[in-house]
Amino acid sequence: MAQLGGCNGEQLVGVNDAICFTVLLDDTGATPLPIWSDATTYIINGTIMVENNGVVGASPTAALTVNGTAVDGFVVAPGEARSITMNDINSIALTGTGAGTANVKVSFSLNYKF
Numbered sequence: 001m002a003q004l005g006g007c008n009g010e011q012l013v014g015v016n017d018a019i020c021f022t023v024l025l026d027d028t029g030a031t032p033l034p035i036w037s038d039a040t041t042y043i044i045n046g047t048i049m050v051e052n053n054g055v056v057g058a059s060p061t062a063a064l065t066v067n068g069t070a071v072d073g074f075v076v077a078p079g080e081a082r083s084i085t086m087n088d089i090n091s092i093a094l095t096g097t098g099a100g101t102a103n104v105k106v107s108f109s110l111n112y113k114f
Helices: none
Strands: 014-025 033-037 046-052 061-066 069-076 081-086 091-097 102-113
Touching: 014 033, 014 091, 046 061, 046 069, 061 081, 069 081, 091 102
Parallel strands: none
Antiparallel strands: 014 102, 033 091, 046 081, 046 102, 061 069, 061 091
16 A cells, blocks of 8 residues: 655655556467557666466467567567566567467566656
């Protein structure tokens, strides 16, 4: 539970938030499925984790795209999980490749100062 009213007298105040949800991912072709985007002017850093709970051999892989660019080598096969820590995150998306569907858990932290 957040504690409101405890204002800090410092010039910059840090904010740390965590988000977690599950998406039903199928083959998206070459079009990434948007997960989150930043509409602020803050520089946001964080860790992104993708857990592919699909069935091995029957579900698609999940590839991570950050800021409109595929993250090199970040492809999560069914039954696997991967994470990456990045700076200046403006958007997060997933691309599904393969047959079937998969429950894919996406967790990420957002860390910034204002």
